[in-house]
Amino acid sequence: MTVKGYVTVLPPSLDARQARVAIVQDDVEYRIVPRGAGVDLDDMVNVPVEATGMPEEKDGVQYLIVRSYSVLEDDSWLEE
Numbered sequence: 001m002t003v004k005g006y007v008t009v010l011p012p013s014l015d016a017r018q019a020r021v022a023i024v025q026d027d028v029e030y031r032i033v034p035r036g037a038g039v040d041l042d043d044m045v046n047v048p049v050e051a052t053g054m055p056e057e058k059d060g061v062q063y064l065i066v067r068s069y070s071v072l073e074d075d076s077w078l079e080e
Contacts, residue, residue: 002052003030003064004072009046017063023051030055030064038066048072 002038011033019031021041025037032038041049051069055062 001055001064002050004048004050006046006048007041015021017058021045023049023064025031028062033063033065036066037066037068038064038068041066044071044077 003023003025007021007023008029009022010022017031017033019033021044022029022031023041024030029049032041033056034042036039036053037051038053041051049050049071050071051064051066053064053066055064057063
């Protein structure tokens with residue numbers, strides 16, 4: 001699965017997966033699991049990215065285990 005969006009900070013919580021950032025696409029928040037390539041996204045708040053990985057859902061919350069990502073140079077993807 002591939003998601004495009006801005007990396008946003010999650011409020012400190014009791015998230016069982018310990019996600020600290022998320023990517024929002026089409027009003028769906030994908031919490032980034034902090035392992036693999038997802039660890040790097042903690043330092044990319046407010047940066048537009050395209051992330052590819054494996055989605056998971058737990059207790060109604062969407063997670064993404066990121067395998068790879070790229071920084072988007074412009075916001076033309078918003079028009080898609």
